[in-house]
Amino acid sequence: MRILRTDEARFEGLPDYPFLPNYQEVEPGLRMHFVEEGPANGAPVIMLHGEPTWSYLYRHMIPIVAAAGHRVLAPDLIGFGKSDKPASLSDYSYDNHLRWLSHWLEALDIRGATLVCQNWGSLLGLRLATDNPDRFNRIIVGNGMLPTGDTRVSTTFKVWKAFASHSPWFPVSKMVQLGTERTLTKRELAAYEAPFPRDEYKGGARAFPALIPTSHADVSGAANREAWRKLEKWRKPFITCFSSGDPITRGVDRQMQRRIPGAHGQPHMTLPGGHFLQEDSPSSFARVIIDALKHEMAA
Template sequence: MKRLFVVVTIIFVILVGIFQHSRNSDSDINYERFNLVTPGVLRTPDERFNDIKDYPFSPNYLTIGDTRIHYLDEGPKEGKIIYLLHGEPAWSYLFRKMIPTLTEAGYRVIAPDMVGFGKSDKYISIDDYSHQMHVDKMVQLVRELDLKDVTAHLHDWGGLVGFRVIAEEPERFSGIIASNTSLIAPGRGFLRDLLSHISYPLFKLGIWIQGPATWEEFIGGDGFTGWIRYSRYTDNIDIGGIMQTLGNVSDEERAGYEAPYPNATYKAGAQIFPYLIPSELRKNEMAYRDVFEKWNKPFLIANSDNDPVTSNNPRLTEMLKRVPTAKEIVIKGPGHFIQEEAGPEYAQLIIDFINGDPQPFIKDRVVPVINL
């Protein structure tokens, strides 16, 4: 088995060396066109956010390594902390409809933008992004802010990153809500352990063999691989289009999600995120074994019935049920971005979860008028 692993790895490395290329390497960039703060790092100009509606929150910044991280810090400083972590391709703007309900109830809300998103700095090259990089940045932010007794709400890629953050600092967290997300891991056993070593190289090879997918193929139901093939190879990932397709947002809200990205070069983080999903299966598995299989604090799986991600992939939810205290509710009506379609109701669910009595709810979908 070890020989097989070595052979497969060598073959993959050779193929990658021949065929793989970075679509936005530093050498291809005309630096004069961008707000470059350090070599390889961009910062979205503040004026890009001037016209965003319903986002009246004051910015807060923390420099971690070579990047400046933006985060919201709303509500009373002495309040119990709720940590909201966004996913792909959102940023803290996603939580604008939830924050007022949470702060009015006396909670302190911390909502960071991950590197490459929102008001946080953005690497130019997709090669600078990794699952571990995101984990390291968010762990450092939690430590620097000295957050304690935290209820974490993790959505989409916020789960893949956030669960690993919690695994690094479990004593700081008192409860977890997983929303349309998972922590993907192979499970126990020798063959599954072997799979965790070789699956990502094989996955990347498979994506390269299949080649690019068009936007029409992606939204037409080409599934998980279609999403990755589209995002990995596109020249300009359509962040607003994704939010309108999966989030039921208006044209004005679409502009809010596009605001952090003056042009395609600022979108490297969103472009590469889907491609990184299976990149750290072994570390994810160790997080289950070391922390989450021993978790004895509240843990809620809150998925929506119209989410194409979790509803079409029940294995994602089953993975989370390795957590001994896991309970599941289904929210009827909203799609992938519950926070957009039912922000106040979802915020109340979080409050009820903290108080020990989370209840599912029904929210009829209202499709906004979209100017095509």
């Protein structure tokens, strides 16, 4: 495996991202970066980003949740942010991503965690939680899902998948802006481009669309169906916090509320914003997390 590593200088002076870097090897020679803020003995809150972002997406939420006394951990998936980036697209399999995240979770020995996930953070996070139920106390999903390949894929997704695989132009910051209702500043857009000095660094971002199961025969679809069987028995708190303006995941929150026992009676929320609600409603999203943890402390 040939591994690319983004020069740390590209991350200097990013707006609203003062966090010290932390690294954990998830296999020999392959480092995963993560933000860790708040008291070491606080209740752990894992914030998982998706496509094509990195922990910078949670920059406004991390300080709020940490200030409430919680231990916030926001990893960069392999291929994103300050984490290492295998050069070959074939290295970015669904199973590899799960293995890398599991190694990180085990190395830090995280227990009693609240999972906060969105986009591909949900495709990975929901599998991670159902595979390690003893390490998670609750799940909060924002604009995310766990597809099994059993429903018809939209034409829009087919175009997006082909674009990611074949287009010589892959503008990460423009994609983030398309999924955000507010106008990002030039410096914020540059921060989303910072991990990728050249196109060869974008293998992780290009690979994700092709990893989504689109037919019943997909191997990852079978694994996701098994995860759904576990979710349909999940009785720990499961909260949805979706946005009002996301055409990608619209209605999925109600499906999860019906199917997952732990979602019954929870304070589900709909916040204003687009697909990246961490950009459009960060304070409100952070408040959902803090309020959920208050209920646990009171209990």
